[in-house]
Amino acid sequence: MTLPLIDVHTHMYLPRYMALLRQRTKVPRVVSRAGGDRLVILPDEEADTSTSAGRPIGGEFHEVSRKLAFMDQHGIAVSVVSPANPWIDFVEPEEAPALAAQLNDDLEAICAGSAGRLLGFGVLPLQRPETCAAELRRIAGHPHMRGVIVGSAGRGKGLDDPDFEPIWKAAADAGLFVFIHPHYGVGHGLFPDTGHAMMLALGFTFETSIAVALLILRGTLQRHPALKLLIAHAGGTLPYLAGRLDSCVKNDISKDFGLAQPPSHYLRQCWFDSISYHPPALAALEAFADPSRIMFGTDHPFFRPHVGDAVLDRTTWPVPEENLQALASLSPARQKAIAYENGLAAFGIALP
Amino acid sequence: MTLPLIDVHTHMYLPRYMALLRQRTKVPRVVSRAGGDRLVILPDEEADTSTSAGRPIGGEFHEVSRKLAFMDQHGIAVSVVSPANPWIDFVEPEEAPALAAQLNDDLEAICAGSAGRLLGFGVLPLQRPETCAAELRRIAGHPHMRGVIVGSAGRGKGLDDPDFEPIWKAAADAGLFVFIHPHYGVGHGLFPDTGHAMMLALGFTFETSIAVALLILRGTLQRHPALKLLIAHAGGTLPYLAGRLDSCVKNDISKDFGLAQPPSHYLRQCWFDSISYHPPALAALEAFADPSRIMFGTDHPFFRPHVGDAVLDRTTWPVPEENLQALASLSPARQKAIAYENGLAAFGIALP
Numbered sequence: 001m002t003l004p005l006i007d008v009h010t011h012m013y014l015p016r017y018m019a020l021l022r023q024r025t026k027v028p029r030v031v032s033r034a035g036g037d038r039l040v041i042l043p044d045e046e047a048d049t050s051t052s053a054g055r056p057i058g059g060e061f062h063e064v065s066r067k068l069a070f071m072d073q074h075g076i077a078v079s080v081v082s083p084a085n086p087w088i089d090f091v092e093p094e095e096a097p098a099l100a101a102q103l104n105d106d107l108e109a110i111c112a113g114s115a116g117r118l119l120g121f122g123v124l125p126l127q128r129p130e131t132c133a134a135e136l137r138r139i140a141g142h143p144h145m146r147g148v149i150v151g152s153a154g155r156g157k158g159l160d161d162p163d164f165e166p167i168w169k170a171a172a173d174a175g176l177f178v179f180i181h182p183h184y185g186v187g188h189g190l191f192p193d194t195g196h197a198m199m200l201a202l203g204f205t206f207e208t209s210i211a212v213a214l215l216i217l218r219g220t221l222q223r224h225p226a227l228k229l230l231i232a233h234a235g236g237t238l239p240y241l242a243g244r245l246d247s248c249v250k251n252d253i254s255k256d257f258g259l260a261q262p263p264s265h266y267l268r269q270c271w272f273d274s275i276s277y278h279p280p281a282l283a284a285l286e287a288f289a290d291p292s293r294i295m296f297g298t299d300h301p302f303f304r305p306h307v308g309d310a311v312l313d314r315t316t317w318p319v320p321e322e323n324l325q326a327l328a329s330l331s332p333a334r335q336k337a338i339a340y341e342n343g344l345a346a347f348g349i350a351l352p
Numbered sequence: 353m354t355l356p357l358i359d360v361h362t363h364m365y366l367p368r369y370m371a372l373l374r375q376r377t378k379v380p381r382v383v384s385r386a387g388g389d390r391l392v393i394l395p396d397e398e399a400d401t402s403t404s405a406g407r408p409i410g411g412e413f414h415e416v417s418r419k420l421a422f423m424d425q426h427g428i429a430v431s432v433v434s435p436a437n438p439w440i441d442f443v444e445p446e447e448a449p450a451l452a453a454q455l456n457d458d459l460e461a462i463c464a465g466s467a468g469r470l471l472g473f474g475v476l477p478l479q480r481p482e483t484c485a486a487e488l489r490r491i492a493g494h495p496h497m498r499g500v501i502v503g504s505a506g507r508g509k510g511l512d513d514p515d516f517e518p519i520w521k522a523a524a525d526a527g528l529f530v531f532i533h534p535h536y537g538v539g540h541g542l543f544p545d546t547g548h549a550m551m552l553a554l555g556f557t558f559e560t561s562i563a564v565a566l567l568i569l570r571g572t573l574q575r576h577p578a579l580k581l582l583i584a585h586a587g588g589t590l591p592y593l594a595g596r597l598d599s600c601v602k603n604d605i606s607k608d609f610g611l612a613q614p615p616s617h618y619l620r621q622c623w624f625d626s627i628s629y630h631p632p633a634l635a636a637l638e639a640f641a642d643p644s645r646i647m648f649g650t651d652h653p654f655f656r657p658h659v660g661d662a663v664l665d666r667t668t669w670p671v672p673e674e675n676l677q678a679l680a681s682l683s684p685a686r687q688k689a690i691a692y693e694n695g696l697a698a699f700g701i702a703l704p
Contacts, residue, residue, distance in 0.1 A: 055605065158542065187538045190510065190562050194569060195607025201593060201600040202565060206558050210542050213554060217546060233596070240592035241553060243630025244585065247674055248553040251655040253407065255547025264630070278595025278616070284636035303603040322599055 003335060004351055005076040006343030009179075009232060009273040009297025011084035013039075013062045014106050028086050030057070041086060042199060044188055055196075060301040064110055068117060070300055074320050077340065077351050081107065082121035082149040085183035089126070089151060096125030097135065104139055111144035116352035121179050122148045126155040129163040133170035140174040146347050147177030147228070152211035153184045160214040168220055172227040177271070177346070181232040182207035208236035212267070213245060217257050221266035228346075229269070230295075234276040239288040242267050264288075271346065273297030274338050277322050279329035286330065295343045298323070355687060356703055357428040358695030359672075361531075361584060361625040361649025363436035365391075365414045366458050380438050382409070393438060394551060396540055407548075412653040416462055420469060422652055426672050429692065429703050433459065434473035434501040437535035441478070441503060448477030449487065456491055463496035468704035473531050474500045478507040481515040485522035492526040498699050499529030499580070504563035505536045512566040520572055524579040529623070529698070533584040534559035560588035564619070565597060569609050573618035580698075581621070582647075586628040591640040594619050616640075623698065625649035626690050629674050631681035638682065647695045650675070 013021070021030040021039075028041040031053065039061065040054030048054070060066040061084075071079055088099055104122035111118040122139045124132045139145045148171070154161045159180070171178050185203025212231055215221060221229070231238070238245075246262040259266070271293040276282045285294060298320040305315045327335050344350065365373070373382040373391075380393040383405065391413065392406030400406070412418040413436075423431055440451055456474035463470040474491045476484045491497045500523070506513045511532070523530050537555025564583055567573060573581070583590070590597075594616040601615055611618070623645040628634045637646060650672040657667045679687050696702065 052606070186542065187558060187562055190538065191566055193607075194566070194609075195604040197569070197597070197600040197604045197607060197609075198562070198565060200604075201597040202558070202562055202589075205589070205593060205596070206539060206554070210539055210550070210554055213550060214543055214546070217549070234592075237554075237557070237589040237592055240586075240589055240628075240633045240636055241557060243628060243633055243674070243678065244557070245549070245553040247629050247655065247670065248549040251658070251670055252547040252549045252552075253658055254404070255545075255549060257546075257549075276592075276595060277599050278640075280636040280639035281592045281595055283639045284592060284632040287632035287635045288630075303599065306603070306605055318599060318603055322595065326595065 002075060003339035005074065005296050006340045006347075007071070007076045007079040007298050007300070008230065008295045008343055009275055010067070010079045010081055010300045011302070012064075012067060012081050013084055014103055014110075015062060016103060016106055017083065018062045028090060042196065043184055044199065057301075060304065064114070067300070068114070070317065071117065074298070074316060076298070078117060078119065078343070078349060080119045080121060080146055080343075080347060081111070082179055082181070083107070083123050085151060085181060087123050087149065087151055087183075089155075089183070091127065093127035096127045097131045100125040100135055101138070104135070104142070104145065108142040108144055118144070119347060119349070120145045121177065124148050124150060124167065126150070126164075129155070129161070129167065132164075133166040136167065136170040136174055136176060140176055145176075147171070147179060147230070149179040149181055152180055152182045152207045154211075158214055159211045160218040160220065168224045168227050172224045175228070177228045177230050179230045179232065180208060180212060182236075186210060205233055205236035208232055209238050209241065212236070212238060212270070213263065216263045216266040217249070217259070219257070219259060221269055222259055222261070225269060227269075228271060230271040230273065232273060232275070234274065234281055234285050235267075235270070235272045235289075238267055239272070239285045240281075242288060271295060274327065275299055275319065275323055276326055279326050282326045282329060286334065291334070291337060292342050292345065294338050295346065296323070296327070296339050354427060355691035357426065357648050358692045358699075359423070359428045359431040359650050359652070360582065360647045360695055361627055362419070362431045362433055362652045363654070364416075364419060364433050365436055366455055366462075367414060368455060368458055369435065370414045380442060394548065395536055396551065409653075412656065416466070419652070420466070422669065423469065426650070426668060428650070430469060430471065430695070430701060432471045432473060432498055432695075432699060433463070434531055434533070435459070435475050437503060437533060439475050439501065439503055439535075441507075441535070443479065445477075445479035448479045449483045452477040452487055453490070456487070456494070456497065460494040460496055470496070471699060471701070472497045473529065476500050476502060476519065478502070481507070481513070481519065484516075485518040488519065488522040488526055488528060492528055497528075499523070499531060499582070501531040501533055504532055504534045504559045506563075510566055511563045512570040512572065520576045520579050524576045527578075527580070529580045529582050531582045531584065532560060532564060534588075538562060557585055557588035560584055561590050561593065564588070564590060564622070565615065568615045568618045569601070569611070571609070571611060573621055574611055574613070577621060579621075580623060582623040582625065584625060584627070586626065586633055586637050587619075587622070587624045587641075590619055591624070591637045592633075594640060623647060626679065627651055627671065627675055628678055631678050634678045634681060638686065643686070643689060644694050644697065646690050647698065648675070648679070648691050
């Protein structure tokens, strides 16, 4: 079955941001080598000064035409594009609000020129939380912006940072999505010499899971039932662990979180991308989530097709392929819901 | 449907071990208060000197009669009892081998006197890895011992500690199970003021997941296909993340682990308890695991029934109830397989 697709998890390094990364001498940075640009962004890549530091990147990381070509190749009708990690986390606080606004305006302009193919999630200057609600309200006036992407670590104090309360209120009031996405990972001192694999597979999903669980336990989703959280990578691990979290909260004699409902109730208020990679995880997500709140995603441009160190430009990409294969384990009606129907409803759009 | 049950995840603090904990002045320890004994074992409880440090415990943590009463109340025919965390991790290396042997002999004697109701998983002196293979071979001669429980952190260097290689070989050769169980947690500096809930729900499952993923990536399960690993708490998070781990390994240009098969292949060699707490997680476990390698567990005596701070002795316990409710989402044939058929086959026993 060939389905039209709405891609809710797809990234771009905007040109203004690429220029910034190229100027930098520390992580995160882009290094130009004879063999091509390399993106050096992960915390454990900081010390690596070799020519093979980070990962090779090409135009698919920052060119709109490459995003559209990828979409055409994979049957993606509309993409909701988000800036990629680590966003503007490293920017000095006094510069962050203006840069966030510029990047959000850049993304709006790109989407406006895409003939309906692109929508956007902007960024927030989390270093200056008191400015974020105003930026959210400003973004809400941009016709192609549908929310913001927020790193699970916040400004280093998690998402349950009390100073973020106005962000949740402003996003809920504006009807904007907040896309929760990891960058720093959890536990990576525990798995040395594992390349990017353990960090991305486990460290990233653990980071997201802790952040969202804390948002729930601190009552954020109880206080803001209209808040639209989209949780990256099929919710990290939470659709699997939600029952255990409920039990651990209910049976913890040492702590009362004061929640009216079990944590899973609030987790079910959230949206999830379908980036689950295999049918068992998709089965759990399907059994757990609100059926209207699971939406297809590709994580483009991460995991370029390759054989060994050679990047292949003329094949389909692995992540959408793996996730479409997992989707095929569901009924045709559920495939349609996840592939595009839920996305159309969530973002108020029609297929172009 | 009332099923006979084989419980593969159920703990005891053996009397000799309780005496040791009562003598100690540091974590882990048992403190006797006017209101009853309190168990203080988690790393973040170290600094707590209040009378409410740790958790209240009673005879259900160390009395065989209470274990049997719990089993009778919940329809459990046979329990495979394991010592509880943190095992003998804190013991000086020179004392560990003799203590491990004594505790294993104690457990064998308890099981031998139980008229077929109890089997055992012993402990290993991981501080002295060079002694562990001999202890495994010794245990294999005990008629009621079926394996060992091993903490996911090993001796502080993870389970992919190269010095542990003889353990995996000896366990595989003897046909003994190795029950992988967490204690120290991962990420707990990230979730202050959350009681035990975040540590147990997320920190514990992340610890197990990292340990088993590293065993797989380092080739342990490729080298020892006959090794019988039983992974606690429904595999931590791995049945959910296995597809993502496969993809991250396959697409990591920076690292080749030299595995003949994707990580999920080796994970499917493992056994899992059914302590999943809700049908979505059980659905993923069912879709992922070898159908003959999922077995019922209760995690007794953790999470005593309580209302507020008052422990209730006359009700059923929450964890077996929650997990039996999840099991009811499966077909009668699958319920039987998980409840007791798989356990009977795995441990070579008949219902008493």
